[in-house]
Structures are given as C-alpha cells and as structure tokens.
C-alpha cells in the first residue's frame with residue numbers, strides 16, 4: 001500500500017505519520033526532509049537548493065522528481081511509501097502518476113488531516129506560553145497555513161474525484177486520530 005498524507009503545519013501530521021510507519025511497517029518519504037538533508041550533508045544538490053529552500057520557495061519539479069524516483073524505483077520501498085509534502089501541485093501529481101505506472105504501483109489512500117486555523121493558532125499560543133518564546137511564530141504560522149491550504153487545494157480535489165480521499169478530523173486527541181487512521185488502513 002502507498003499513501004499520501006496532507007495536513008497544514010501544526011496539524012500533527014508528523015506524529016500521525018510516525019504512528020502509521022510503525023504500525024503498518026511503511027516508510028515515510030518527506031521530500032522536505034530529504035531536501036534538508038542534502039543541504040546538511042553539503043552535497044552538490046544541497047548547494048544548488050539551499051537558497052531556494054531558505055527563501056521559502058518551492059524547489060523545481062524536476063529536482064523533486066529525481067528524488068522521488070529514487071524511492072519509488074527502490075524495491076525496498078515498493079508499495080510501502082507514505083508521501084509527505086509531495087505532490088504539491090498538479091504537475092507533480094502527473095509526474096507521480098507516471099512514476100507509479102513505470103514501477104507498477106499506485107496510490108491506495110490519501111489522508112487529509114483537517115484542523116482549523118483557530119485551533120492551530122491556539123496550539124501555537126499555548127506552546128509560546130509554555131516555552132516563553134516571544135518570536136512572531138504565530139503570524140508566520142497563519143501565513144504558512146493559508147499558503148498550504150491554497151496550494152494543496154487542487155491536488156486534494158484531484159484525489160477526491162478519484163475517491164481516494166479520507167478527511168480526518170484533526171481536532172481530536174492523538175489517540176482518537178490514531179484509531180481512525182488505523183481503522184481506515186486496515187480496511188484497505
């Protein structure tokens with residue numbers, strides 16, 4: 001089984017992805033993390049993309065395609081991938097379809113963790129009080145939330161039409177969300 005997980009920053013996507021990976025013996029492919037590692041390891045690619053990532057823009061679709069193909073083509077990950085942060089636009093959806101066909105695989109499920117902007121803001125304010133941070137992370141988070149919702153909308157709509165999308169209410173407790181996701185995956 002291959003699946004895609006969507007959710008705005010602060011929705012608890014990382015926590016849920018860790019849980020799915022452990023429980024169902026899958027592998028998480030976070031394109032953002034792979035790209036950050038390239039920068040950390042000072043690879044040729046890392047040098048090429050560091051200014052793009054640091055400015056918050058998207059890396060070119062071709063670069064991301066190569067990274068993703070490395071994983072899809074690897075037998076170790078065959079039918080065991082959770083895509084996180086990819087695909088981010090309709091061009092990447094098309095590329096992903098081509099790659100999956102090329103390596104005789106498909107997407108079986110698309111999860112969207114749905115959390116309101118109000119809840120995200122509340123979580124950040126709570127964290128800020130606990131950690132006594134006085135940066136502008138609230139303002140930034142609101143901006144990232146809006147950008148995220150807007151840019152992923154057509155992608156999510158695409159998977160909805162294919163009947164692959166399950167929207168998960170991310171306002172509940174971690175355990176409740178774990179259980180719902182677990183039940184959905186078990187039924188596939």
Ligand code: AMP
Nearest residue numbers: 031032053056057058059064085086088
């Ligand atoms: P993320 O951790 O998913 O928020 O990604 C961090 C950064 O990596 C993004 O701001 C982009 O610069 C880059 N990135 C991650 N995934 C993609 C993608 N699918 N397409 C293009 N750029 C990406």
